[in-house]
Amino acid sequence: MARLRSVLDTDDLPIAELCAARLDGEVVAIDHGWVPVDEPDHAASRAALVALQVPRSLIIERLSAAWVHGAIASPPVVAQFCVPYSARIAVLNHRRVSVREVRIDARDIVEVGDQPCTTIDRTAFDVLRDHTLDDRVACDVVAALHHVRPEIINLVEHRLDGAVRMPHRSLAVSRLRRTEAALRSAGRAGASRLGDHPPSLTR
DSSP states (O other): OOOOOBBOOOOOTTTHHHHHHHHHTTTEETEEEEETTTSSOHHHHHHHHHHTTTTTTTTEHHHHHHHHSSSSOOSSSEEEEEEEEOOOOOOOOOOEEEEEEEEOOOGGEEETTTTTOHHHHHHHHHHOOOOOOOOOHHHHHHHHHHHHHHHHHHHHHHHHHTTTTTTTTHHHHHHHHHHHHHHHHHHHHHHHHHHSSSSSSOO
């Protein structure tokens, strides 16, 4: 088989050929598409996979954005997107796609490959305020995003301080404090392990 694109769908090959290629070990099915087995796992390919079945104007957000940014191991079953309140898009009827209208500025959006996606700090901000998520899941995602961008806690804290009348603000603040406590605890545990077994500087 000739070299395949980094992300494939049925516009590239018939479903029968894609399934045959999967059985032959040439591609692997991920989310809405297929990826060649030798394709490196990077943010651009994850963003392309999420956005396969929607218009490019939709912005990848929340857990889908967390997956794109490398904070969770697999994409959510329902791909999550948002659009600004001012946007005019056709209604999407798809059981595996969720689209919501939000207040969002250009500074909250980053192009990942060719796809618009919420920035890491905006993703954390949205996840913390998502009342449909379990608290532990939300905190774990934000902690993982912190490892991608360590200043994220301060950035989200600043956002929350400037949005006093925002829906679900108290939930977000509570989750942020819980995440901070977990990160501090993990940091102390790591420091303790280093103290017990200091790294050797000689061979």
